[in-house]
Amino acid sequence: YFDLIISATGNHNVNRWINKYIKNEEIETPVIYLWNEALGIGNHALFVESLKPGCFECLIDEDENGVYDRTTYCKRGQIFTKNYNGCHSTFLPFGSIHSIKTVCMGVELVLDYFNDKLKENVLISQKGDDSYIKNENLLTSDRYNRQQESIIKITGSIFERNTCYLCNGKVK
Numbered sequence: 001y002f003d004l005i006i007s008a009t010g011n012h013n014v015n016r017w018i019n020k021y022i023k024n025e026e027i028e029t030p031v032i033y034l035w036n037e038a039l040g041i042g043n044h045a046l047f048v049e050s051l052k053p054g055c056f057e058c059l060i061d062e063d064e065n066g067v068y069d070r071t072t073y074c075k076r077g078q079i080f081t082k083n084y085n086g087c088h089s090t091f092l093p094f095g096s097i098h099s100i101k102t103v104c105m106g107v108e109l110v111l112d113y114f115n116d117k118l119k120e121n122v123l124i125s126q127k128g129d130d131s132y133i134k135n136e137n138l139l140t141s142d143r144y145n146r147q148q149e150s151i152i153k154i155t156g157s158i159f160e161r162n163t164c165y166l167c168n169g170k171v172k
Helices: 012-024 096-114 131-135 142-146
Strands: 005-007 031-036 042-048 060-063 066-069 082-084 089-091 122-127 151-155
Touching (some): 012 031, 031 096
Antiparallel strands (some): 042 122, 082 089, 122 151
C-alpha cells in the first residue's frame, strides 16, 4: 500500500503503462505524472485519482497521422532528439532549470493532495520561452500559441476524452 505514486520518467509510454495498470487493477492510490518538453518550451504535471474523471490516457489521442500528446507545446511531426557520437544514444534537449520547474509543480501537487486541496484530477501546464525552439527553426503548437497565461490548470472533467479506452469518459 502506498499513499501516492509519482512518475517522473518523462516517458509517455511508461506513463501510459502505469495509468493502464492503475485503472485495470482498480488501484485507488493517486498518481502524479511529471514531464518536460524539448528545449524548455513547457513543463507539465498531472494529478490522477482513478475514480475521478480524466486520466493520463485522456491526454493521448490518435488521428490519420498517428498517436499524439494533446498537451504538447511543440508542433507535431518535428524531430527534437539529439544524437552525439560520444553519448551512444539520443536524448531530448532541455536544461536542468526546466526539470526544477517541473519538480516544483509536482511538489505543489503533493502538498495540495496531502492537505486535501485536490477535489478533482488536474493537469498543470507551464508555458516556457519559445526562443530556443525558434533558434532551432522548430515550430510551436496551436495550444502554445493560443495560451495567454504562463501557467494553466485544467480539471479532469475538462481534459477527459470521451473516447478514452480506459475510462470511456465515465467515472467507475
